Amino acid sequence: MFRLPLLFIATGIVSFVLFHVGSLFTTGGWVLDHPRSPDGWFRVHLLVLDWATMVAMGAVYQLIDVVLQRRIYSRMLGYVHYVFFMGGTVILLAGFLQSRVEWIAVGAVAAVIGILLFVWNVGRTLWEAKRWNPITLSTACALLYLALTGLLGLAMGLNFAFQFWVDLHERLLAAHIWLGTLGWFGLLITGFSYKMLPMFYLSHGASDRPQYYILGLWNAAVLLGVWASLGPGDGSGPTLGVILLLAAALLIYDRLIRDIRKHSHKASPGRGIVWTLWSTRALLVFCILSLCVGLVAPSLLRSLSWIVIAGWVYLWGWVAVTVLGYMSKIVPFLWWTHKYGDQAGRPGVPVMSDLISERSVDAGMWVMAVGLLTALAGMGFMEPWAVFTGIAALSAGALFYIGVIARVFTR
Numbered sequence: 001m002f003r004l005p006l007l008f009i010a011t012g013i014v015s016f017v018l019f020h021v022g023s024l025f026t027t028g029g030w031v032l033d034h035p036r037s038p039d040g041w042f043r044v045h046l047l048v049l050d051w052a053t054m055v056a057m058g059a060v061y062q063l064i065d066v067v068l069q070r071r072i073y074s075r076m077l078g079y080v081h082y083v084f085f086m087g088g089t090v091i092l093l094a095g096f097l098q099s100r101v102e103w104i105a106v107g108a109v110a111a112v113i114g115i116l117l118f119v120w121n122v123g124r125t126l127w128e129a130k131r132w133n134p135i136t137l138s139t140a141c142a143l144l145y146l147a148l149t150g151l152l153g154l155a156m157g158l159n160f161a162f163q164f165w166v167d168l169h170e171r172l173l174a175a176h177i178w179l180g181t182l183g184w185f186g187l188l189i190t191g192f193s194y195k196m197l198p199m200f201y202l203s204h205g206a207s208d209r210p211q212y213y214i215l216g217l218w219n220a221a222v223l224l225g226v227w228a229s230l231g232p233g234d235g236s237g238p239t240l241g242v243i244l245l246l247a248a249a250l251l252i253y254d255r256l257i258r259d260i261r262k263h264s265h266k267a268s269p270g271r272g273i274v275w276t277l278w279s280t281r282a283l284l285v286f287c288i289l290s291l292c293v294g295l296v297a298p299s300l301l302r303s304l305s306w307i308v309i310a311g312w313v314y315l316w317g318w319v320a321v322t323v324l325g326y327m328s329k330i331v332p333f334l335w336w337t338h339k340y341g342d343q344a345g346r347p348g349v350p351v352m353s354d355l356i357s358e359r360s361v362d363a364g365m366w367v368m369a370v371g372l373l374t375a376l377a378g379m380g381f382m383e384p385w386a387v388f389t390g391i392a393a394l395s396a397g398a399l400f401y402i403g404v405i406a407r408v409f410t411r
């Protein structure tokens with residue numbers, strides 16, 4: 001069972017390295033170009049599909065065992081899923097980069113087949129286990145939203161090639177973004193955190209009631225976002241509602257984390273995990289700030305600069321930091337179990353915490369955080385040099401950090 005998650009996680013690590021090497025190569029200048037350009041689509045999907053989604057899929061294959069105490073429905077299907085998803089996204093990304101609409105259409109079809117195989121495999125496992133709780137319900141919703149994100153992406157890819165739904169395209173894009181960001185990543189991260197945070201903290205006895213509220217509020221935010229995109233009107237009113245719902249969900253999520261910490265039997269869950277908690281609070285502060293901006297100057301909230309900044313805060317500041325933080329625990333666990341699981345306790349056998357340096361994890365996170373904040377300030381105040389410097393620091397920190405994670409495989 002070790003090989004399948006590792007295959008996805010290792011491919012994700014390679015994509016992450018490619019993304020940052022590419023970013024350093026252009027000295028971060030791509031960030032200032034219009035995001036809806038071939039280069040923008042390529043870079044965004046290299047990060048969200050071939051890194052974050054790839055690693056998340058690997059983590060799901062690994063953790064479903066822990067959550068349900070049962071194996072994935074079909075391991076073989078997992079490998080078929082990998083071939084379609086990997087092959088499809090490579091063609092899709094090449095199509096974005098080269099502006100070849102027929103490649104985009106073909107790549108999108110294959111990648112979506114991969115996504116649907118994954119959703120079927122994990123969905124069937126959940127269905128057969130019949131253990132419905134906030135963890136499994138969040139995972140099921142996240143899977144549904146991933147499938148819809150992929151199908152809408154496919155609809156847009158086909159539209160590029162055949163102009164089937166020209167008038168609908170803008171609305172499909174907005175719904176695609178809400179479903180992918182808030183729906184897929186948001187529900188998967190919160191859902192799996194209900195299981196993992198108590199494990200990392202060795203915490204027992206925290207109430208699970210807040211998990212139901214978060215699940216409800218987060219789903220409401222996703223559905224309102226999709227309705228704002230596909231329904232009548234320009235979507236500005238509902239967008240404020242989405243931010244309000246998300247802020248409420250994050251506030252309760254923060255409460256839940258405090259409760260888990262209160263019941264903890266461990267001094268620290270590890271630096272990577274502490275950073276994920278800070279990033280959740282930072283996202284909450286950003287939501288409150290966006291709400292204030294939306295009430296005082298609604299047009300600012302709809303401006304491209306604010307949308308791009310919000311995208312960076314959510315995808316980098318929260319999703320990427322959380323995925324990276326969790327990787328600092330999941331990768332040593334996977335590797336240690338594979339390599340030393342049957343020799344535990346024997347002389348000379350390392351303990352899991354020997355596989356990764358906490359100081360290096362912390363240092364990498366600091367550099368990334370300072371880089372991201374500098375880049376965001378540069379975007380806000382239209383200072384290109386700050387954007388270039390910030391993105392360069394972010395990429396340097398990210399490459400260092402992923403090197404620390406990859407080194408685990410040499411231990």
Ligand code: HEM
Binds near residue numbers: 048107150156
């Ligand atoms: C097989 C899966 C996917 C396909 C085929 C796909 C396809 C597309 C296409 C064709 C566009 C360009 C639309 C336009 O600007 O007119 C796009 C944009 C976008 N997609 Fe996806 N997508 C997929 C998965 C995802 C996922 C999982 C996310 C997660 C967040 C995502 C996030 C985005 C974002 C943020 C944009 C706007 C990017 C920009 O304007 O540069 N996509 N996608």
